[in-house]
Amino acid sequence: MGKVNNNVPLEYSTEENNLKIFGFWTFLGAEIMLFGTLFASYFVLEGRTGNGPTGAEIFEIGPVLAETFILLASSFTIGLAIHAMRLGSKKATLSFMGITLFLGAAFISVEIYEFVHYVHVGAGITTSAFTSALLTTLGTHGLHVTFGLFWGIFIMIQIAKRGLNAVTAGKTFVFSLYWHFLDVVWIFIFSFIYLKGMM
Amino acid sequence: MSEFFAQFAVPHPSTLIYIAMASIVLGSIALVAIVTYFKLWGYLWREWITTVDHKKIGIMYLITALVMLFRGGVDAVMMRLQLAVPDNGFLDAQHYNEVFTTHGVVMILFMAMPFITFFFNFLVPLQIGARDVAFPRLNNLAFWLFFMGMGLFNISFIVGGSPDAGWTSYFPLADNEFSTSVGTNYYMLALQIAGLGTLMTGINFITTIMKMRAPGMTLFKMPMFTWSALIANLIIVFAFPVLTVALAMGTMDRLWDTKFFAIGDGGMDMLWANLFWVWGHPEVYILILPAFGIFSEVISTFARRNLYGYTSMVWSMILISVFSFAVWTHHFFTMGQGAFTNSIFSITTMAIAIPTGVKIFNWLFTLYKGKIVVTTPMLYALHFIPLFTLGGVTGVMLAMSAADYQYHNTMFLVAHFHNVIIPGVVYAMLAGLTFYWPKMFGFMLNERLGKATVWVMSIGFVLSFIPMYITGLDGQARRMYTYSDAAGFSTLNMVSFVGAGIMSVSFLMLVWNIWYSFKNSPRDIGSDPWDARGLEWATHTPIPHYNFAITPDVTDATSEAFWDSKKNGVKLFKGEIKDIHMPNNSGQTFILSVFFFIGGFALVFSMFTLAIISLIGILACMGYRSLEDDHGYHIHKEEVELIEKKYEKEGGAK
Ligand code: HEM
Ligand SMILES: [Cu+2]
Numbered sequence: 001m002g003k004v005n006n007n008v009p010l011e012y013s014t015e016e017n018n019l020k021i022f023g024f025w026t027f028l029g030a031e032i033m034l035f036g037t038l039f040a041s042y043f044v045l046e047g048r049t050g051n052g053p054t055g056a057e058i059f060e061i062g063p064v065l066a067e068t069f070i071l072l073a074s075s076f077t078i079g080l081a082i083h084a085m086r087l088g089s090k091k092a093t094l095s096f097m098g099i100t101l102f103l104g105a106a107f108i109s110v111e112i113y114e115f116v117h118y119v120h121v122g123a124g125i126t127t128s129a130f131t132s133a134l135l136t137t138l139g140t141h142g143l144h145v146t147f148g149l150f151w152g153i154f155i156m157i158q159i160a161k162r163g164l165n166a167v168t169a170g171k172t173f174v175f176s177l178y179w180h181f182l183d184v185v186w187i188f189i190f191s192f193i194y195l196k197g198m199m
Numbered sequence: 200m201s202e203f204f205a206q207f208a209v210p211h212p213s214t215l216i217y218i219a220m221a222s223i224v225l226g227s228i229a230l231v232a233i234v235t236y237f238k239l240w241g242y243l244w245r246e247w248i249t250t251v252d253h254k255k256i257g258i259m260y261l262i263t264a265l266v267m268l269f270r271g272g273v274d275a276v277m278m279r280l281q282l283a284v285p286d287n288g289f290l291d292a293q294h295y296n297e298v299f300t301t302h303g304v305v306m307i308l309f310m311a312m313p314f315i316t317f318f319f320n321f322l323v324p325l326q327i328g329a330r331d332v333a334f335p336r337l338n339n340l341a342f343w344l345f346f347m348g349m350g351l352f353n354i355s356f357i358v359g360g361s362p363d364a365g366w367t368s369y370f371p372l373a374d375n376e377f378s379t380s381v382g383t384n385y386y387m388l389a390l391q392i393a394g395l396g397t398l399m400t401g402i403n404f405i406t407t408i409m410k411m412r413a414p415g416m417t418l419f420k421m422p423m424f425t426w427s428a429l430i431a432n433l434i435i436v437f438a439f440p441v442l443t444v445a446l447a448m449g450t451m452d453r454l455w456d457t458k459f460f461a462i463g464d465g466g467m468d469m470l471w472a473n474l475f476w477v478w479g480h481p482e483v484y485i486l487i488l489p490a491f492g493i494f495s496e497v498i499s500t501f502a503r504r505n506l507y508g509y510t511s512m513v514w515s516m517i518l519i520s521v522f523s524f525a526v527w528t529h530h531f532f533t534m535g536q537g538a539f540t541n542s543i544f545s546i547t548t549m550a551i552a553i554p555t556g557v558k559i560f561n562w563l564f565t566l567y568k569g570k571i572v573v574t575t576p577m578l579y580a581l582h583f584i585p586l587f588t589l590g591g592v593t594g595v596m597l598a599m600s601a602a603d604y605q606y607h608n609t610m611f612l613v614a615h616f617h618n619v620i621i622p623g624v625v626y627a628m629l630a631g632l633t634f635y636w637p638k639m640f641g642f643m644l645n646e647r648l649g650k651a652t653v654w655v656m657s658i659g660f661v662l663s664f665i666p667m668y669i670t671g672l673d674g675q676a677r678r679m680y681t682y683s684d685a686a687g688f689s690t691l692n693m694v695s696f697v698g699a700g701i702m703s704v705s706f707l708m709l710v711w712n713i714w715y716s717f718k719n720s721p722r723d724i725g726s727d728p729w730d731a732r733g734l735e736w737a738t739h740t741p742i743p744h745y746n747f748a749i750t751p752d753v754t755d756a757t758s759e760a761f762w763d764s765k766k767n768g769v770k771l772f773k774g775e776i777k778d779i780h781m782p783n784n785s786g787q788t789f790i791l792s793v794f795f796f797i798g799g800f801a802l803v804f805s806m807f808t809l810a811i812i813s814l815i816g817i818l819a820c821m822g823y824r825s826l827e828d829d830h831g832y833h834i835h836k837e838e839v840e841l842i843e844k845k846y847e848k849e850g851g852a853k
Contacts, residue, residue: 048465129465
């Protein structure tokens with residue numbers, strides 16, 4: 001466990017947590033490369049629609065805006081959760097995390113609707129190189145969010161059972177980094193896939 | 200029922216494959232019988248499979264690498280045998296495809312990678328004065344994921360068929376239409392699983408090196424191998440996700456008929472080539488930089504002086520790592536990307552030769568000013584310098600894009616990259632192995648046998664690969680399973696076969712040396728038999744599982760802390776012995792990896808129910824781990840003191 005330092009936020013108070021947070025940042029470096037590669041592939045394949053539809057033909061602004069607002073809001077609430085954690089309020093932390101996960105689930109629901117819509121209008125994952133790249137890029141982000149939902153629930157269980165201590169605080173903080181990161185990725189998806197595609 | 204089993208059959212069987220199958224089955228039965236007879240299961244589980252000790256994990260990587268060196272070597276000899284005489288019928292075209300594909304993948308990913316990872320594991324914590332890596336359990340998981348990926352790849356040739364589209368697996372060749380067996384599925388999934396392990400290693404070692412260095416060890420006081428490990432791991436973290444995405448896309452194209460690399464429906468085969476080499480070129484530097492690190496340690500030790508130009512060594516590695524991401528299209532100069540692109544990548548490729556040259560000159564200056572002691576590790580280094588330089592020169596020849604149209608995809612290329620990868624990576628690994636052997640196992644390898652091995656290896660190497668430069672320039676294509684006598688390649692190919700035979704003899708000599716020394720070498724060698732320089736030699740032999748009883752303080756030392764303590768009396772171990780915190784072993788990581796193996800296998804054969812079951816297994820393991828509370832344990836001060844006393848009584852430097 002190492003020494004405990006009381007002059008820094010709880011999540012940074014042990015050596016182990018410092019290592020984990022640093023390691024997680026490094027992992028996010030790898031994630032940037034992962035999504036970067038997906039974006040690069042998408043841009044290469046964007047115009048290669050074969051006999052299938054183009055982006056402009058299938059994108060719908062409504063659900064996309066809904067997804068964007070929901071995810072942005074969840075980024076805000078996870079920020080509040082960390083704030084509550086620093087103030088030492090277990091209840092508020094749990095509540096804000098709960099809201100965050102609820103918003104995440106709402107996002108996934110809209111995304112599932114969106115995917116059904118794409119398949120419905122003849123843009124399944126096997127239709128063309130463009131649809132393969134589109135659905136894989138969106139799907140990778142969506143799977144990350146889904147994974148985050150489960151992860152978040154497991155952290156909430158621990159906070160509920162054990163309270164806020166160095167271990168749970170470290171986990172919550174790392175989770176918040178992950179969640180913010182997914183939000184940033186979404187901003188890129190929104191601007192460079194949807195807006196660009198609809199123009 | 201028979202249909203179910205038919206899918207696992209090998210699509211292109213031959214007598215050789217049946218013999219291999221039989222020997223693998225018999226070998227496995229024998230192994231299980233021996234382990235059971237000597238009641239070793241418990242020992243294996245407790246001491247090795249579940250271990251979180253970086254030294255033991257390192258040794259498991261080492262064993263894997265050596266076994267794969269054997270497998271890849273057999274493939275190599277088979278290829279040279281096939282080409283030894285014109286119109287040979289030993290292998291047919293399909294088998295030749297399978298053999299060069301497996302050879303390439305096994306050598307790069309399942310031999311060279313675990314070999315360098317063995318050194319990361321074994322050396323880095325010792326060199327920076329740490330107790331373990333940052334995430335010991337993740338380290339165990341990384342090994343097992345790597346191992347399961349390797350296992351999955353290796354069973355392909357007895358269950359379902361080997362991949363046959365080359366280690367680069369170019370599309371559309373790798374698509375279902377042209378690669379009809381499940382071999383390429385194995386390639387995609389096995390590399391994916393092993394790659395996950397490698398990524399974890401990367402994250403783990405970056406964190407370890409950045410955060411766990413001994414007090415006083417600034418970045419520019421790190422031993423040269425640790426520097427090379429840091430940079431190689433940074434390249435891993437930035438390059439491997441690219442491979443992850445490419446493999447995922449390739450898998451989907453093959454299993455679910457997506458259109459990424461397909462012909463038609465907008466698919467683009469060149470996207471694969473680009474993604475593959477955006478990972479693939481940095482990958483060769485992931486291998487070569489740690490090799491350079493090992494040579495730096497060996498050369499400074501046996502030139503009996505500190506490394507010439509430490510700072511320029513570090514900066515040249517940093518430059519190489521940056522450039523390595525900017526040269527990838529030199530692998531397809533001839534695939535129609537236009538003169539402008541070719542020129543740019545031609546220049547960036549040649550630019551890598553500059554920092555590489557800096558390193559060569561630094562080693563030469565170190566030697567020039569030193570008092571050279573020719574030991575086995577040093578002999579590897581001395582052979583490496585001229586041989587590798589030749590490979591570098593032919594690399595620059597290949598980098599001239601206009602000229603590359605002449606020798607692209609010929610034996611000239613094959614000669615080039617073996618000329619950098621064998622004297623570069625393989626010699627470094629064997630030099631390091633010989634050098635650190637006593638630290639690992641407490642006895643030295645025989646020096647006379649060792650030196651003879653190096654000479655036999657080099658003679659074999661030169662005979663085997665120099666002829667390929669010539670036949671390559673004469674137009675002998677790579678990846679062709681035979682040629683006619685009229686082509687005029689016959690004599691040189693025979694020479695090459697003889698060379699490959701001699702190289703195999705040198706590897707047998709290595710194995711014999713290990714056995715011979717195990718039987719005959721003295722055991723009272725102390726902890727510093729080479730009169731070495733780095734912090735890794737400042738602990739006992741065998742190394743206690745806590746590494747250092749007192750964390751070393753290198754404030755007053757240089758990057759060669761142990762040398763400073765021996766020659767200048769710098770005190771490394773200040774303060775007194777305290778309780779030591781250690782992590783617990785864990786079997787969960789192994790179980791998790793087994794689920795990955797089953798899932799990978801299921802996907803190879805499109806058995807989706809089984810794949811989903813293993814996915815649930817994976818998630819369950821992760822959930823369990825998340826809720827678990829594991830604080831490790833403490834070795835108490837008194838116990839540490841007792842162990843330390845025992846070492847002192849038995850002698851050994853400290
Ligand atoms: C001075 C340094 C080097 C230069 C200038 C260089 C240049 C090149 C070029 C231009 C090619 C492509 C040739 C073609 O397709 O016709 C190539 C291929 C290759 N190089 Fe290097 N290289 C260098 C160092 C290395 C090192 C250190 C390694 C490994 C540790 C390596 C491993 C390979 C491999 C495996 C290939 C095979 C590509 C294939 O299968 O098509 N190279 N190199
Ligand atoms: Cu390259």
